[in-house]
Each structure stands twice: as structure tokens, then as C-alpha cells.
Amino acid sequence: MKDNQLIYGIRAVLEAISANQPINKIFIQKGLKGDLFKELESTIRKSGLSASYVPIEKLNRITRNNHQGVVAQISPVQFQDFETMVEKILSEEKMPFFLLLDQVSDVRNFGAIIRTAECCGVNGIIVPKNGSAPITDDTVKTSAGAAFNVPIAKVDHLKDALFYLQSSGISITAATEKAENDIYSIAFDQPTAIIMGSEEKGISPSILGMVDHQAKLPLLGKIGSLNVSVACGVFLYEVVRQRQG
Incomplete structure (x- = not known):
């Protein structure tokens, strides 16, 4: 340090x-x-x-x-107040796009995710105060500076954040290999939030029980999972693809 x-x-x-x-x-x-x-x-x-x-x-x-x-x-980055950030985005964006991270604890994965989120037009990132990777110099470096461009809010409990977003008309899709449907069956032409979990534990069951949709990525090889930052990129770009189509 x-x-x-x-x-x-x-x-x-x-x-x-x-x-x-x-x-x-x-x-x-x-x-x-x-x-x-x-x-x-x-x-x-x-x-x-x-x-x-x-x-x-x-x-x-x-x-x-x-x-x-x-x-x-x-932290080298100033975190946003969650409710203030959400209300500002809702007032400015016709099709708001949020990303939530549940216990993603590796600083370089976090940085890579922030970089992809910025490239995909994510309006705000939401992480829990406990169990989430800190924003360090390594995070900022891996994000290629995107950590300064995307608003990031820390919350006490992701459940409360999910409830607030859903009550504001945001549809929540969880990325989980336990899902029956793949990502390509979900419609993202509406206000959307994607939630990603850690590579070790995935998204906690209590969070999965609250979301509007669960979706997985088709894996055609022998390895059963992707790096979380790579998987996140696929999910975010599917939202971009649908909205530009």
C-alpha cells in the first residue's frame, strides 16, 4: 500500500x-x-x-x-450514495442499466468488470460493503481508468438494493449456472440490472430467490465455468446487442 x-x-x-x-x-x-x-x-x-x-x-x-x-x-475512488445515484440515473436515462456484484472479492477481476461495464454503457455499479473487493491502485489500473467514469455505490445489504431497484421498475437478471434458461432467452429491452456472483460461491441463494430472471451461459467445452469478469462481459454485451438490434 x-x-x-x-x-x-x-x-x-x-x-x-x-x-x-x-x-x-x-x-x-x-x-x-x-x-x-x-x-x-x-x-x-x-x-x-x-x-x-x-x-x-x-x-x-x-x-x-x-x-x-x-x-x-x-479508496482512490469516491463512492456514491446508493439512493441518490439510482434516482439520478432514473431521471436521466430512458433505459437504465445497472450491475450488481455479490461477493466478487478479487481486485483485478473487479477492475476488469468495471472496464467492461464502462464500455457497455452501464450507468451504475452496486456492491456490498462487506465481502466485496476494495478499489485499490490495482483495481484502477486494471479498469484502465474506468473506475473514475462509472458511478459505484456500496450498500449494507444487496437485498435492500434489489428491493429498491425492483420497486423502481428495474428488472433483475442473475447470472447463475443453476438456471434453466440461457442468457439469450431473456429480453433486455427494458430497464435492467445484471447481478454477478463470485467464482467460488456464485450468487447467494437468498439473492437468487429475489430476482426476476435467472440465466446461464452455454458452455460447450469440458471446463464448467468462466472467469467472472469474462462471464460478466458476455452478459453485459448481450444487453448491448439486444438494445442495438
């Missing part, structure tokens, strides 16, 4: 949270005590931020500065 992406010290991290800085993750030294530390823990919980308790040796590797037992990693 680069020092210009780090905030260190309990008070400095508290101030960063208060100022709504785009924090990817907070690293806290194991065994830390004191009233100020308790205030930090409480603030992290209320803010829904991700925190890890680590040995002091890891913090010393992250930064040579006086970290006082706490280091926060700052």
Missing part, C-alpha cells in the same frame, strides 16, 4: 470516518485498549465499515509512520 492511500492513528481515522472519506478497510492492532479505541470501535460499527484485527508486525509492514495501532486504507 502507498502511504498516500493510508490514514494512521486513532484520532485521524475517527476524523476520516466523520468526514465520510471513502475507506476500504481499517486495520487494528490486536489487544488495543483504552477509551479512544472503544470510541473507534463503536464508530466503525455504526458506519458499517470493514475492520480487521492484526498483529502489530503487519501494521509495521503497511506503514513506517507512527500508526498508534490503527491504519485505514483509503
Whole structure:
């Protein structure tokens, strides 16, 4: 991690949270005590931020500065407020196009997905606060800078985001190999959101139970799955193909 992406010290991290800085993750030294530390823990919980308790040796590797037992990693990209982002897109676009990612945790896959999403005209990307890949320098590099062009929102729970989108007239299609129908049987000539899951776990069953459509990609070879960024590209470009046809 680069020092210009780090905030260190309990008070400095508290101030960063208060100022709504785009924090990817907070690293806290194991065994830390004191009233100020308790205030930090409480603030992290209320803010829904991700925190890890680590040995002091890891913090010393992250930064040579006086970290006082706490280091926060700052995202190079400012995240959007979910509802504000959605309402703005709905007011500006006749055929809004969203992408949701359920537990996609690899930063390079995330970057590649953002790049493809930007090329396909996706209006907004939605990810959960917990379990999602952070936006790092590697993410931005892999996205070829597209991370600065596509609005990205973090939400506490994807279920709430799905409900909000559906109540706003957005049809949700989940990419899953468990589907009976393939992607080419789904009509995308309507306000649409595509949801992709992680390569390891796919989309969680509770999310699959909420979507409007489930679709799979036909796989004609011996390998049973595609890299998530490649699969995402196929799904997004099918939306583009239908809308341009």
C-alpha cells in the first residue's frame, strides 16, 4: 500500500470516518485498549465499515509512520450514495442499466468488470460493503481508468438494493449456472440490472430467490465455468446487442 492511500492513528481515522472519506478497510492492532479505541470501535460499527484485527508486525509492514495501532486504507475512488445515484440515473436515462456484484472479492477481476461495464454503457455499479473487493491502485489500473467514469455505490445489504431497484421498475437478471434458461432467452429491452456472483460461491441463494430472471451461459467445452469478469462481459454485451438490434 502507498502511504498516500493510508490514514494512521486513532484520532485521524475517527476524523476520516466523520468526514465520510471513502475507506476500504481499517486495520487494528490486536489487544488495543483504552477509551479512544472503544470510541473507534463503536464508530466503525455504526458506519458499517470493514475492520480487521492484526498483529502489530503487519501494521509495521503497511506503514513506517507512527500508526498508534490503527491504519485505514483509503479508496482512490469516491463512492456514491446508493439512493441518490439510482434516482439520478432514473431521471436521466430512458433505459437504465445497472450491475450488481455479490461477493466478487478479487481486485483485478473487479477492475476488469468495471472496464467492461464502462464500455457497455452501464450507468451504475452496486456492491456490498462487506465481502466485496476494495478499489485499490490495482483495481484502477486494471479498469484502465474506468473506475473514475462509472458511478459505484456500496450498500449494507444487496437485498435492500434489489428491493429498491425492483420497486423502481428495474428488472433483475442473475447470472447463475443453476438456471434453466440461457442468457439469450431473456429480453433486455427494458430497464435492467445484471447481478454477478463470485467464482467460488456464485450468487447467494437468498439473492437468487429475489430476482426476476435467472440465466446461464452455454458452455460447450469440458471446463464448467468462466472467469467472472469474462462471464460478466458476455452478459453485459448481450444487453448491448439486444438494445442495438
